[in-house]
Amino acid sequence: MPRAPQCPICKRPLPEGAGAAVFHPFCSKRCADADLGRWLTGSYAIPAVEVDDESESEAGGGPDEAGEPWPPGRGGRPPVRH
Numbered sequence: 430m431p432r433a434p435q436c437p438i439c440k441r442p443l444p445e446g447a448g449a450a451v452f453h454p455f456c457s458k459r460c461a462d463a464d465l466g467r468w469l470t471g472s473y474a475i476p477a478v479e480v481d482d483e484s485e486s487e488a489g490g491g492p493d494e495a496g497e498p499w500p501p502g503r504g505g506r507p508p509v510r511h
């Protein structure tokens with residue numbers, strides 16, 4: 430006895446009939462949309478985030494303190510502003 434084909438989304442047996450083949454291999458439009466959502470969020474989301482140019486430029490001009498070493502004043506005291 431052959432096993433009935435199942436919907437890959439909800440694991441339910443696919444309905445039989447003329448209209449059932451519309452959403453093949455899914456049982457309904459809801460499951461077909463769910464599978465489409467997986468592709469959109471899982472596959473197409475990664476290349477859509479290629480906006481690293483701006484983030485790199487911001488990171489380069491971030492810390493200003495690290496670039497200039499503190500100049501030691503006379504007597505070894507730091508210049509205190511009142």
Ligand SMILES: [Zn+2]
Nearest residue numbers: 436439456460
């Ligand atoms: Zn289904």
